[in-house]
Amino acid sequence: MVNSPRFDICGRANRGEIDEVWIYNGPYFGFYESTLVGPGAYWYNSPPVPGPHNCNRLIPLMGPSPERDLGCAIHNFGHRMEATMTRVYGSWEQNRTSHNWECFALVKALSPDYSYSGCGNIHYPPNAEHDYDYENTATVLSNCDDFAHYPDLGDPAETSRPVSCLDWGCTGLGYLAYWFAHLPSNWGCGPDGVANNWWKYFADPALALSPSSPCP
Structure with missing residues (x-):
């Protein structure tokens, strides 16, 4: 199709x-739900489109299904963001906060060494106990709201508050609206050399190949 x-x-x-x-x-x-074609294409919740092709820039290809609802289509874009930020920071694991993307996507149920969650990931809200647990009324401590101040994050022990599915209806x-709304979107760049507005990398996947390129 690309050709x-x-x-x-x-x-x-x-x-x-x-x-x-x-x-x-x-x-x-x-x-695929999302994939990339072009020079330097990386994992985008799927393998890159193989050559030969004559694309000289990275192009996202999104594949929502008309048989599924709006939430499923937006779900695809969530996985795209996860893959993008994993490329920006070079890794992503639970039960670890070695960089800001891991801090944001932390899930307590998947992180036994932590007493709180960040904002969760596309399959796991902060209070989730299993995949797609979007209707869980149980509460868990989360510092997700603190990402409004990114990159000036406080101590999670002080900034975390109880959250449940009531926070996203x-x-x-x-939940997808809640998650996307909490993504960092501030001006400038942080001490880690990554733009404080993560949407830059979402909109232009080539920036993830050189995460400091949006920074002066």
Whole structure:
């Protein structure tokens, strides 16, 4: 498809006519939720599109399904952000806070050495006990709200507060809105040499190849 003259995806991207492609695809089309094509393409919740192709810039290809609801489509973009920030910071594990992405995505249920969560990840809200646990009314301590002050984060022991699904309306779509709304989006760059606005990397996946490039 990338090389199809009908769609001319690489040509349009190379000419600056498009920045990404969304393809609502039917059953058994074989599309990934999100993938990358172009030079330096990396894991994007799927392997990169293999060559040969003539794309000279990175282009996200999103593959939502018309058989699924809006929440599932946005879910795809959440995994895209997870993959992007993992590339920016070079790793991602639970039960560890070696960099700010791990701090943000920390989940207490997956991190026995921690007494609190960050903002969670796409499958696990801060108070989740298992995948897709978006309706859990149990509370857990979370410092997610502190990411509004990013990169000036306080001590989680002081900034964490109890959260439950009531904080996002106890729906999957509500949780995705909560999660995306808490992503750092401030001006400037932090001491780690990464932009304080993580949306820059989401919008331009090439920046994740050189995370300090948005910084003066």
